[in-house]
Amino acid sequence: MAVARVKRVRILSHHDILEDVVASLQALGCCEIIRSEESDGITRERSSPPSESTGSGTGSRGLPRLETDLSDSRFILRFLEPLFKEEGGMLERLLGPKPPVTISELNSMMEKTDLQGMAADARSLERRISEMRSEISQLSNHIQLLKPFKDLDLPMWIVSRGTEKLRGVMGTLPSSKSCSLKDSFLDIIEGQGDIYIAPYSEKEQETMAVLVFQRSLEQQVMESASLSGFSRVDCPQGIEDTPQEEIQRMTSLRETLYGSINKAESESLTMAAEWVPSVRKIYDLLVVVAARHDAGSSGESSEKVSSLDLWVPSDKIRELESSLKPYSTLLDVNIDDPRPGENPPIILDNPGWASPFSPLTKLYGMPSYDGIDPTVVMAPFFFLFFGMCLGDGGYGLVMGAFFLFALVRYRLSGDTRNFFMLLLLGSVSSILVGAVTGSWLGDMIDVFGVFEPIRALKNSVVMIRPMNDPITFLAISLALGVVQILFGILIAMWDAFRKGDIAGALGDQGGWLALIVGILVWGASSFGIGGNGVLFAGKALSAIGAITLVATQGRDKPGVIRKALSGILSLYNITSYLGDVLSYSRLLALGLATSAIAMIVNTLTGLVSGIPYVGWMLAILIFFGGHLFSVVVNVLGAFIHSLRLQYVEFFSKFYSGGGRIFTPLKFETRYTRITGNGIEETVN
Amino acid sequence: MDQLGIMLAVLGAALAAGFAGSGSAIGVGIAGESGAGIMTEDPGKFGLVLLLQALPGTQGIYGLLTAFFAILKVGLLGGDAVSVNVWQGLGVLFACLPIAIAGYYSGIAQGKTSAACIQMIAKRPEETGKAVILPAMVETYAVLALLMSIILLNSIQF
Numbered sequence: 109m110a111v112a113r114v115k116r117v118r119i120l121s122h123h124d125i126l127e128d129v130v131a132s133l134q135a136l137g138c139c140e141i142i143r144s145e146e147s148d149g150i151t152r153e154r155s156s157p158p159s160e161s162t163g164s165g166t167g168s169r170g171l172p173r174l175e176t177d178l179s180d181s182r183f184i185l186r187f188l189e190p191l192f193k194e195e196g197g198m199l200e201r202l203l204g205p206k207p208p209v210t211i212s213e214l215n216s217m218m219e220k221t222d223l224q225g226m227a228a229d230a231r232s233l234e235r236r237i238s239e240m241r242s243e244i245s246q247l248s249n250h251i252q253l254l255k256p257f258k259d260l261d262l263p264m265w266i267v268s269r270g271t272e273k274l275r276g277v278m279g280t281l282p283s284s285k286s287c288s289l290k291d292s293f294l295d296i297i298e299g300q301g302d303i304y305i306a307p308y309s310e311k312e313q314e315t316m317a318v319l320v321f322q323r324s325l326e327q328q329v330m331e332s333a334s335l336s337g338f339s340r341v342d343c344p345q346g347i348e349d350t351p352q353e354e355i356q357r358m359t360s361l362r363e364t365l366y367g368s369i370n371k372a373e374s375e376s377l378t379m380a381a382e383w384v385p386s387v388r389k390i391y392d393l394l395v396v397v398a399a400r401h402d403a404g405s406s407g408e409s410s411e412k413v414s415s416l417d418l419w420v421p422s423d424k425i426r427e428l429e430s431s432l433k434p435y436s437t438l439l440d441v442n443i444d445d446p447r448p449g450e451n452p453p454i455i456l457d458n459p460g461w462a463s464p465f466s467p468l469t470k471l472y473g474m475p476s477y478d479g480i481d482p483t484v485v486m487a488p489f490f491f492l493f494f495g496m497c498l499g500d501g502g503y504g505l506v507m508g509a510f511f512l513f514a515l516v517r518y519r520l521s522g523d524t525r526n527f528f529m530l531l532l533l534g535s536v537s538s539i540l541v542g543a544v545t546g547s548w549l550g551d552m553i554d555v556f557g558v559f560e561p562i563r564a565l566k567n568s569v570v571m572i573r574p575m576n577d578p579i580t581f582l583a584i585s586l587a588l589g590v591v592q593i594l595f596g597i598l599i600a601m602w603d604a605f606r607k608g609d610i611a612g613a614l615g616d617q618g619g620w621l622a623l624i625v626g627i628l629v630w631g632a633s634s635f636g637i638g639g640n641g642v643l644f645a646g647k648a649l650s651a652i653g654a655i656t657l658v659a660t661q662g663r664d665k666p667g668v669i670r671k672a673l674s675g676i677l678s679l680y681n682i683t684s685y686l687g688d689v690l691s692y693s694r695l696l697a698l699g700l701a702t703s704a705i706a707m708i709v710n711t712l713t714g715l716v717s718g719i720p721y722v723g724w725m726l727a728i729l730i731f732f733g734g735h736l737f738s739v740v741v742n743v744l745g746a747f748i749h750s751l752r753l754q755y756v757e758f759f760s761k762f763y764s765g766g767g768r769i770f771t772p773l774k775f776e777t778r779y780t781r782i783t784g785n786g787i788e789e790t791v792n
Numbered sequence: 793m794d795q796l797g798i799m800l801a802v803l804g805a806a807l808a809a810g811f812a813g814s815g816s817a818i819g820v821g822i823a824g825e826s827g828a829g830i831m832t833e834d835p836g837k838f839g840l841v842l843l844l845q846a847l848p849g850t851q852g853i854y855g856l857l858t859a860f861f862a863i864l865k866v867g868l869l870g871g872d873a874v875s876v877n878v879w880q881g882l883g884v885l886f887a888c889l890p891i892a893i894a895g896y897y898s899g900i901a902q903g904k905t906s907a908a909c910i911q912m913i914a915k916r917p918e919e920t921g922k923a924v925i926l927p928a929m930v931e932t933y934a935v936l937a938l939l940m941s942i943i944l945l946n947s948i949q950f
Contacts, residue, residue: 471921578946582939691932697939704857711869744843745850748928749935755925 111481111767112421112457116142116446117428119416121439126414129439130404130773131211132431133416134396135784137774138424140453141406142417174398180227181391187230188380188387203518206777210784214393221386230379237372240365247362250344250354256306256316257351264354266320268343274301276320277330279340283308283315289336296328297321316341388779396775396782403773419453419770452477454767462487464529472755473765480603482763486754489592493753494534496585497746499574499699500706501542502549503739508535534747541699545581546570549735550706555714574700582696589692589757590628593685596761597621603762615660623653624685654679688757694749702742709734800881801866804888805859808941812855812895812934819848819903826907830914840913840920844906847927851891851899854938858891861945874950887944894937902930 117139121129133139194200254264257278267276281289286305293303301321308315317338321329330340347354407415420428425443432441446452454474456466458481465487475481498504511532514520520528542548546566553559553566574581601617604610626649633643662674709730717727775782827841860869862884867874876884909923 578943582943690936693939694932694935697935697942700942701854701857701938704860705853708856708860741846741850741853744846748847748924749931752925752928752932756929 110457111475111477111479112423112455114419114421114446114452114455114770115425116444116450116452117418117420117425118442118444119418119432119439120413120442121416121435123409123412123414125435125438126404127400129432129435130400130416133403133418133428134400134773134775135782136424136427136431138772139418139420139428140770140772141403142419143406171401174394174401177223178391178394178398180223181387181394184223184227184230184383184387185391187234188376188384191377191380192384193381200518203514203520203524205519206779206781208783209389209780211393211396211782212784214389214780214782217386218390218393221390223387223390226383226387230376230383233372233376233379237369237376240369240372244362244365244369247358247365250347251358251362253341253344254347254351254355257304257318258355259307260304260318260351262302262304262318262320263348263350264343265348267318268345268347270323273323274320275323275326276318276343277333277340278316278318278343279333279338280314280316281333281336281338283312285336285338286315286317289317289333289338292332292336293319293321293329296325296332301325392775392777392780392782396777399773399776421455421770446477451768453770455770456481456483458483464526464533465490467523467527467530468751468754470523470769471751472759472763474767474769475763475765476767479767480599480763482754482759485595485599486758489588489758490750490754491533491537492588493695493750494746495537495539495541496695497698497750498534498538498702498742499541499545499746500547500549500702500742501539502547502552502706502735503702503742504535504538504542506735506739507743508532508539511535531743531747534743538746543569544571545574545699545703547703547706550703550708550710552706552710555710574696575703578696578700581699582693585692585695586689588695589689589753590624592692592753592758593688593761594621594624596758597624600762611660611663615656615663619653619656619660620685621653622649622656623682626650626653691757692753694753698742698745698749701745702738705738705742706735709738794875797876797878797881798866798868800878801862801876801884802868804885805862807885807892808855808862808888808895809852809859810855811892812858812899813852815896815899816849816852816855817899819851819899819901819906820845822900822903823848823906823910826910830910833914837913837917840917841910843920844910844913844923844927847906847924847931848899848902850931851895851902851934854891854934855895858888858938858941858945861942862888865945865948865950876950880948880950883948884945887941887948889941890937890944891934891941894933898930898934898937902927902934905930 119129196204262276264276266274267278270276286308290303290305293301301319303320304318306316319329319333349357403416404414407417409415429441432439454477456463456469456474458466462484466483468486468490469475469481469483495504498507511528515525515528515532543566546569548566553563572580572584597617597620601613601621604613604617626646628646629638629642630646630650632638633646657678658672658675660675661678662671665671665674712734713727713731716730717723719726823845827837827845830837830841863869865874865884866876866881905927909926913920913923
């Protein structure tokens with residue numbers, strides 16, 4: 109139940125060494141920068157540290173240059189990364205170990221690479237491809253437009269440009285009106301012009317037409333044509349010859365363009381293969397340097413000195429001091445406790461066995477600095493509940509093997525590792541529950557003859573069969589619920605005591621504890637457990653609890669009547685406790701669902717295996733496909749529902765998040781792992 | 793009349809699988825539409841979207857499960873033939889109703905919640921954990937209905 113203590117550290121450093129100090133802090137990776145705006149609210153000029161005074165290569169790179177480099181490398185990666193063939197596949201890159209490099213290696217690589225040139229090349233290539241694409245789509249549109257007129261023997265410049273006297277117009281019209289258009293048009297032009305209506309089939313509602321007429325008649329023609337539903341379509345400029353010729357010309361042009369696009373795309377593929385690996389590394393370097401710049405300018409600075417404010421975990425202070433030793437002549441370090449009212453960042457400090465569960469706490473929200481870390485108290489419950497919800501030994505084995513393989517194969521670290529460990533633990537729990545309930549891929553061992561020899565072994569450890577006796581298992585589930593909820597109330601009570609709120613501890617939590625335990629004892633004795641003494645104890649305890657609640661729950665309200673009313677009304681909350689307990693019935697339901705789905709798969713396998721010739725094949729398909737589906741669905745369900753029991757039923761009793769996660773200044777790299785102290789050894 | 797009992801049980805199984813399955817289908821459909829919208833912007837979210845889209849799919853499985861239990865109970869899936877009278881058949885039918893009804897409506901409601909959560913991870917992919925929990929709140933009631941259906945089926949005596 110621990111939130112790690114942190115210290116507030118202020119470093120005053122001469123500008124000459126500021127870069128190197130920040131670099132060492134980054135390599136240390138355990139200091140969170142406090143932005144001066146948020147820490148004391150003093151408005152000040154945001155000054156970047158003078159860059160010309162530092163000696164290192166990346167450091168002397170000005171901030172504007174850094175930003176263009178960043179955006180260049182970002183662009184190259186965005187454009188080329190999708191075309192890059194990952195070595196060993198996507199999974200390897202996402203989960204596999206990152207190649208180790210040092211800052212100096214990256215720097216010399218950066219020096220050798222013409223990032224701006226590469227970005228310019230990539231940009232022009234991308235532009236070329238997109239221009240060609242849009243040209244192709246324009247050509248396709250034009251071809252589509254001219255297609256209806258492919259039999260028209262009229263040069264299209266009459267429509268697109270016209271002459272001084274002649275005018276051509278293209279447009280669409282409802283096919284049913286084509287005759288009326290033709291008649292009215294011929295009436296108006298009196299032989300001085302022509303009309304062409306594209307052939308159409310009976311199904312087509314709409315067709316196209318070209319009208320050629322004298323300019324002087326334009327208004328008249330257009331008016332009468334619009335009465336027939338004619339609607340004009342602009343003929344694009346540059347279309348001169350007959351539709352047939354134009355279509356041919358444009359089709360061949362389009363083919364050429366396709367060819368060039370193919371060429372450009374294969375060019376970009378080679379580009380990707382050549383550039384992506386190095387640009388990735390450079391990108392990492394740039395991100396690291398940008399973070400440094402940002403950190404260096406976070407504090408206040410005077411002519412010669414800059415300040416850096418940091419949060420540092422107490423147990424890392426010694427490391428910090430030793431890493432700053434080389435600069436001790438030019439800087440001053442001041443270590444303090446957090447000021448009252450401050451909101452330090454949160455680091456979860458849990459024993460090794462509970463750390464796989466810490467991602468679950470982070471998922472909900474970090475505790476506050478002087479709050480309780482729920483990870484340790486939640487861990488055993490989550491472990492057990494996950495096992496009960498999945499509840500099958502076979503699935504546990506499959507899942508465990510999968511996550512064990514991933515853990516060993518990819519040597520994960522950080523929260524990914526924690527999460528995989530969590531699921532591995534879940535699979536262990538599931539194997540245990542499966543053994544106790546006799547569920548191994550459902551009823552596989554009982555229905556398939558091959559498993560005859562191990563049937564006795566399986567049955568020897570079975571203690572309960574939820575399929576045959578769901579009520580007992582339901583009772584166990586609900587009992588676990590009662591235990592967890594009472595435990596949650598106890599934690600809240602302890603927390604209130606710790607904070608000195610005795611009235612709250614006794615009134616709120618004490619009252620409910622007494623009432624719930626009292627009712628349980630009362631209920632147990634009415635089922636015949638214990639004698640009259642137990643019954644009396646139960647009744648008395650409930651009464652004490654209820655009276656406490658009535659007396660205390662209205663203590664914030666003014667006036668006796670409102671106090672009493674709130675007190676009595678608070679008893680209604682018993683329904684929410686009832687609901688919470690019933691919610692644990694999902695442990696039974698999900699466990700049953702797993703066994704039953706597995707049983708369905710096994711039954712179907714048995715049914716199809718009787719089919720002659722292909723039966724064995726279908727049986728194999730259904731068995732493996734079905735169980736694979738089942739394990740995925742059930743693991744997902746088990747995880748979500750056991751998590752929900754923690755978040756909704758358990759956490760609500762004592763825990764509220766609200767903390768801010770600790771985000772130290774470190775090497776935030778995506779593609780590489782930076783080793784060494786982060787300061788350049790070589791002089792460029 | 794001696795077949796009526798069995799047929800009532802079959803009706804129950806059909807309702808459980810059919811309605812819960814329909815609810816899931818609608819729910820998964822709603823979530824899928826939302827997911828497709830997100831993926832036009834960012835195809836890389838496929839994994840997360842698929843996870844959220846799959847959540848309203850459990851009602852269909854619960855329905856199938858109950859249907860399976862029901863026909864197993866009346867001996868339609870091999871095993872010894874059971875004689876089922878009308879009252880027992882009616883009992884099986886009624887026992888199937890909780891998951892049929894709650895499965896249908898909760899599947900749809902969960903689909904809507906999933907769709908909203910898919911929108912949420914489009915903007916805040918780091919909050920996937922919370923996005924997965926919200927649809928699971930809806931599913932609680934399908935789980936409770938499944939529980940009731942199974943307990944009821946279990947309690948019918950032959």
